[in-house]
Amino acid sequence: MQTIEVVVDALARQGNNNLSLTLVSADGSTLPAWQAGAHIDLHLAAGLIRQYSLTGDPQQRDSWLLCVKREEASRGGSRLVHEKLRPGQRLTASLPRSLFALRPARHTVLIAGGIGITPLLAMAEQLDASGQSFELHYYVRQRGDIAFRHRWQQGFRHGSVKLWCGCEGHSPRRALPPALQHPDGQRLYLCGPQGLMAHVQQQALHHGWSPEQVHSEAFAAVTALDGQDAGEGFTLILQASGRSFYVPPEKTIAVVLLENDIAIPLSCEMGICGACLTPVVSGLADHRDTVQSVAEKTCTSQQIALCCSRSRTSQLVIDL
Ligand code: FES
The missing domain is CATH 2.40.30.10 (Translation factors)
Structure with missing residues (x-):
């Protein structure tokens, strides 16, 4: 790299x-x-x-x-x-890697929790510079937690910013942006703690947003196998060579491949960067990464994060 x-x-x-x-x-x-x-x-x-x-x-x-x-x-x-x-x-x-990019929309809704503001501030800047309509919602526990305060005070020409403070009764569970009730022509980008993203995603789907309209990025890693049921072992087959490997419950696909001297691109090893995403040829992936959207994890041609994801089927064939 x-x-x-x-x-x-x-x-x-x-x-x-x-x-x-x-x-x-x-x-x-x-x-x-x-x-x-x-x-x-x-x-x-x-x-x-x-x-x-x-x-x-x-x-x-x-x-x-x-x-x-x-x-x-x-x-x-x-x-x-x-x-x-x-x-x-x-x-x-x-070099910069782009896995959470803006896509065309009539109006873009950005919802950040805590330090999840970082990619969404950049999105607000990019949308504003290109004259596209947006609104940014920034959830913090208290006003003292606000990052880039001076930037918010300046405001934007083509978008609005709303700060929501949990200690003032405006947590995501109590107060969500009204724009979530009107999905037509909009796209939604989320970045923040898992709980916030899961709640907003659930509410958005409830109000008629399609999974393709909702994009998210976790800033906190899901620990690869810690705290999650690793399930059964399975057989991994590499399509190019036909070689197969048993992936036991206590090892990741990445570890098994590296142990067998098969080079794979790895970076975060936590399912948050996308470096190890590899196309699935057949079998059913058990996705445990947070880098892919729900739509990407459920579409017909899928990729699997070798560093943390597993298989729901006894055999998984990947394009390697
Ligand atoms: S190495 Fe980052 S997602 Fe797998």
């Missing part, structure tokens, strides 16, 4: 527990272009690679902006960013 060297140009507090990072290229050149919803892999230390959504204005090519929440249950990435990263530090980054 192609990478570039970047330098931490600035760090700034963005409300309680959030830190924004401004990255510039180490050689002073213009950074690769990206679309709203894209993310990069950031190599924070040896063996510590984390995925972060790019935020801010996608037209800004001199720097990239990220925002990282301090996670109490950090597996290392969030803690390192908050406690160790300093301006001037060099890091390696992947």
Whole structure:
């Protein structure tokens, strides 16, 4: 995977527990272009690679902006960013990868929870720059949690922003945007905690939205097999070579393939980045990733995340 060297140009507090990072290229050149919803892999230390959504204005090519929440249950990435990263530090980054891109719509509804605001702020900037109608709803626990406060105060020309504070009685369970009741011609993008996304998705489907109109991205990983029933073992068949492997309940497909010296692209290993998505030829995938939409997980030609998903059938043939 192609990478570039970047330098931490600035760090700034963005409300309680959030830190924004401004990255510039180490050689002073213009950074690769990206679309709203894209993310990069950031190599924070040896063996510590984390995925972060790019935020801010996608037209800004001199720097990239990220925002990282301090996670109490950090597996290392969030803690390192908050406690160790300093301006001037060099890091390696992947090129932007786009798995959560905007699609044409008469009107776009963006709903963010907490740090899930990062890709949706970029979407708001992109929609505003191209004169497309949108509304952005940003759910936080309390007003002190709001990131990019100055940006919201400026407002947008073609869209509106509404802040919802849980401590003022405006949690997603109590108050949802009225636009959810009118799906015609709209698209809905969600990013935030699993609970928020599941609730909004359920409400949207209840109000007549089709799964194809609803797009979501989780910022918190689902742990691959932890806490989930791994189910039965199954046989994995690689279409190109015809080789087959038994995937036991305690191992992922990715682990079995790597143990057999079969190279596969891996990045997050948590089902959130899409690097390992591979087409399914036959069999029924048991999807456990959060990178694909409901529509993608139920369409006729499916892909499977090798790092975390499994099989519902005793045999699964993949295009590898
Ligand atoms: S490696 Fe990221 S989804 Fe599998």
